[in-house]
Amino acid sequence: MYIFWICLGMGMLIQPFVQKNSNLFFVLLFGLFGEMMLIHFFAIWLPINEIFYGANFLFASFIILIRFQTIKTQLKSCFAEWESWKIPIQILGVLLTTLILMQSATKPFIVDNETYYIQTIKWLNEFGLVKGLANLHFFFGQMSGWHLLQSGFNFGFISNSLNDLNGFMMLIFTFFSLHHLNRFFQSRITMDLFLGLIPVGNLFFFQFLSAPSPDLPVFLISQLIFYLFYKNFIDYQGEFKLLLLLVIFLIFIKITVLPLLILPLVLLIRHQLFKIEWRFMMLIALMSISLYFLKNYIISGYLIYPISIFSSLLNPDWKLSPEMAKFMMQNMKVDSLTGLDFEEIQRQSFFEYFKNWLLEPGLRSVFNKLIILLLLIFPIWIRKNKTLFWLYIYALVQFGVLYFTSPQYRFFMPLITGMSLYILAKLLLNNSKFVLPIFGFFGLIALIPLLFSINVSNIKNSNFMPDKLEPYRLRNVIVPANISLHQFEYEKVREGNFEYNSPIGETEFFWITGDGELPCVNQSMLEYFKKWYHVRPQLRTGNLEDGFYAEKINK
Incomplete structure (x- = not known):
């Protein structure tokens, strides 16, 4: 509420x-x-x-x-x-609301939650934006606008169990989808069915509900952006401002969706809107760019973290060391291929890299193959509907940017979701009697992991995560589960001029921080960077709120 x-x-x-x-x-x-x-x-x-x-x-x-x-x-x-609404759609609304509330109260099953989501939000609650925070753990430099938003809703000074932002987003989108699903039965318009089918992906989406993952709003809002572009491309209906605001919103949440700017730009040119909308464009651009750059500058010393563009112009004392920024960029590439380091990836030919990426284990392989298949077959529908041409151009640009920087399957999910929903909507357009059964089956299948412990050892993306999804527990009706999947014990460790909390026994996956008290970082990670990169974080002053700088140490 x-x-x-x-x-x-x-x-x-x-x-x-x-x-x-x-x-x-x-x-x-x-x-x-x-x-x-x-x-x-x-x-x-x-x-x-x-x-x-x-x-x-x-x-x-x-x-x-x-x-x-x-x-x-x-x-x-x-x-x-x-x-x-039709009675079956009302019933679906009640059932889906119940499932969303249940899932939101379970333990998070996202490894990024254990590495930096929890900690970045804690820093915001206790100190706000801290200078050089990326020097403590360079994942903290990835702080999303979604994490800032979550820090305003988690009541961190009262409880460590409130993670409701993604559940709220899923809830309002579910009712928005049901509105369009109901409207489809009157209008028989493809794009109403397109939006109405979004909850068909609930089994996947629900895994992001109990953690403040910025992926979920990207998955959902991107579908709305595709819809608004489609709706306004031929017959402009005055929704350029709305489209631009949503695109800026998503870029703030995840910079990887920057190519989405193609869509409002196409509308701007096609309908000659610059004279009408330039004031709004300038205002939102100036405000957004200023805040985005300033946030990155404070926590890392870079304007576009971790990219070095314009980095030579600004050199604050808390700036992340170039070696660490380079490592961060390499790590983004390494995360896309299991079992290979950056040098091995660099030695691969284009076709070797593509083959290895395509044949990744578990879910990665499934979604990597699926995005390629969808990009190959989607032109079939473009021949019959020229409005889709620019959406397809965007999809190709977005795929290319991600493939050559950080081709992780979840980054492709907005494209996979959008193309899959459109194809499904076209297939069901003249077979409307199947719409509600398909919607009901796939929308409510998310109930199974809530009731039963499901083995996910073959599809999980990190050995750090448990082999089974934990089902919903009745006590979560009153008290939501803790925001961390693991209850680590911590030890105090001194590093130069500051003390930090390190999870005991977590040495193999050294990015892990969990729900430790500030400052919290894994000792194994600091020792690794001291040994191989000869750098360690140190307090700029004697106070945590003044932030960290990177200290070079002797080899």
């Missing part, structure tokens, strides 16, 4: 500048975007703690009070919309 309240207030503040007649779903998305911008700005100077929460609540409440009549009208419209 707190997330809904805050997003409602912030969304109502932003709505008149983007789309005056937008429904409640878009108001809440505007609220998430506005809240993320606010936290970016606030965290530059202050922690995201109880003072921020209190001020934020009062501000949102003030906006809600001012726009109460508009909100009242929108809520009535939502209830009227619900009552107009």
Whole structure:
């Protein structure tokens, strides 16, 4: 309810500048975007703690009070919309809501949550943006806008069990999808069915609900972006601002989706919108770029972490060492191929690399093959619908950027989801009697891992993660599971001028930090970089809030 309240207030503040007649779903998305911008700005100077929460609540409440009549009208419209749905769709809505709430209360099963999600959010709650934080653990430099947003909703000063942001995102998207699914049975429009089928991917999406993974909003919002582009390409319906805001929102969450800018640019040129929209474009571009660069500059000393573009222009004392930035770039490539180091990858020919990437073990292999198959067959539908041409061009550019930088299967999922849903929608368009059975089966199949312990040893992407998914437990109705999958014991270790907490016994997978008290980093990782790169983190002053710098040590 707190997330809904805050997003409602912030969304109502932003709505008149983007789309005056937008429904409640878009108001809440505007609220998430506005809240993320606010936290970016606030965290530059202050922690995201109880003072921020209190001020934020009062501000949102003030906006809600001012726009109460508009909100009242929108809520009535939502209830009227619900009552107009077909009974089976209403039942699906109740069942999916229950599953989302259950999954959100389970333990996270994402390795990145154990390496840096938990810790980056803790730093934000206790200190805000900390100079040179990437020197402590260079994964912390990957801090997503989604993590800043989560720091404003997790009540870290009260509990370490509240991870509801992804569940909230999934919930509002589910009802948005059901709205379009219901509308499809009246309109018989392909793109209504396209959006309506999003929950078909629940078995996959649900694995991202109980951790603040930035992947989930990218998976979901990208489908909305594809829909808006498709809808406005031939017959412009005044939604350029909405499309641009959502693209900027996703870039803030995950810089790997930068090629999405192709889509609003195509609309801008095709419909000659520059004279009309240039003020909005300049405002959102200036605000977004400034905050994004400033966030990266504070935590790493780089404007576009970890890329070295423009890095020679700025050399603060907390800047991540060039050796570590290079290692980070190499690590992104290494993560895509199991069992090979960077030098081995560099020695491979183009075709050797492609073959090894295609034949990766477990889920990686399945999704790597699937993205190639979809890119090969999708032109069949382009011949019949020229509107898809630019979406396909975007897909090729996005695939190329990812393939040559960090070709991890989850980065391809927005493309896989979009093309798969469109093909499925076309296949079901004239067979509507199968829509609800298929939706119900695939949408509700996510119940199985909630009820039974499922063995995932053959498909998990890290040996660090357990072999089985932990099912939902009744006690989670009252008390959600802890935000960390593992309950490590920690030891105090001194490194130069500061002490840190290191998980005991975790030496093989040394990126792990878990839910340790700040500052927390794995001793094995620090020792590795001291030995091979001759660098270690040190406090800039005697206080944690002043951050870290990289100290060169003797070989």
